[in-house]
Amino acid sequence: MYHKAHEVIKETKEKNCRISDVVLQNESKLTERSAEEIREKVREVLRVMQDAAQSGIDKETKSVSGLIGGNAVKTDQFRKTKQTVCGDVVNRAIARALSSSEVNASMGRIAAMPTAGAAGIVPAAVITAAETINADENAMIDALLTASGVGQLIKKNATISGAEGGCQAECGAGAAMAAAAIVELYGGTPEMAFDAAAIAIKSILGLVCDPVAGLVEVPCSKRNATGVVNAMACADMALAGITSVIPFDEVVDAMYKIGKSLPAALRETSLGGLATTPTGETIRCRLMKGDKDTLF
Secondary structure, eight states, X not given: OOOSHHHHHHHHHHHTOOHHHXXXXXXXXXXXXXXXXXXXXXXXXXXXXXXXXXXXXXXXXXXXXXXXXXXXXXHHHHHXXXXXXXXXXXXXXXXXXXXXXXXXXXXXXXXOSSOSTTTTHHHHHHHHHHHHTTOOHHHHHHHHHHHHHHHHHHHHHSOOOHHHHOHHHHHHHHHHHHHHHHHHHTTOOHHHHHHHHHHHHHHTTTOOBOOGGGOSOTTHHHHHHHHHHHHHHHHHHHHTTOOOSSOHHXXXXXXXXXXXXXXXXXXXXXXXXXGGSXXXXXXXXXXXXXXXTTOO
16 A cells, blocks of 8 residues: 555565556555456446547537536647648647537546546647657556546545635546556656646646536636646657656645635635626526526
8 A cells, every 4th residue: 555656666676676566556455456457347447438538529519607618629620631730649639628628518427537526638648749749548558547547546645526625626636647647658757747747737736616506617627728738738848858856755645735725715715816706696597597598
């Protein structure tokens, strides 16, 4: 059983293995299931992720409220023009993150990794990174195991709940998990993976959770898109040899303290931030009246 990143790194050195191996062994002990059973379960999760990341691209998917929908299609169509600033790979990831978020908001099936509100980041990152280097399904499963290990450490030592720690805890955790997963996919070391995860969290420390009308739609969906870009950038930095000056464990501790310092109005209550802007209040009032058609 591990509680800190430095313990995981120590074990990978002693056993000459990867983060995913440590996570798999630990999960096998905890659940008393074989490694093969656990990998098969992760395979099932991966397929749910793949479906959610693609269905919103194949067909415009509107949320139940009507607040969001169709942005995955727009991004993918724009990507195909080859006139983007960020290029094909990044825009593929953005489209997938938006797709998963739109599927979630339409009451579709998603994998809440780490949460429903941040469910687009890890799938978009892993699927796109694997596609870029032609990695197979087993490599993607390893990447998801690494992501889950990072998520476990964040949950043990801080929180992945927006209501407890703000959106830094949800999209921040998602980006950290995704960044570490990409590093493993690309053959980086465990130290690199945790550096990438630390940099990803540092990049959005203090991010509040302020859902408009109390729904996991605005600004949540677009934060999934920027979250996957954050993860990809941090993975590249770590793979390039850039390290986090502040270690992962200390970054997680700092995130938790910052989250606890946030006022309740900025922790998923919809009593502050974007939720209480004039437009946010107008949307809330119209939705309360059941008036979806005049939102925009």
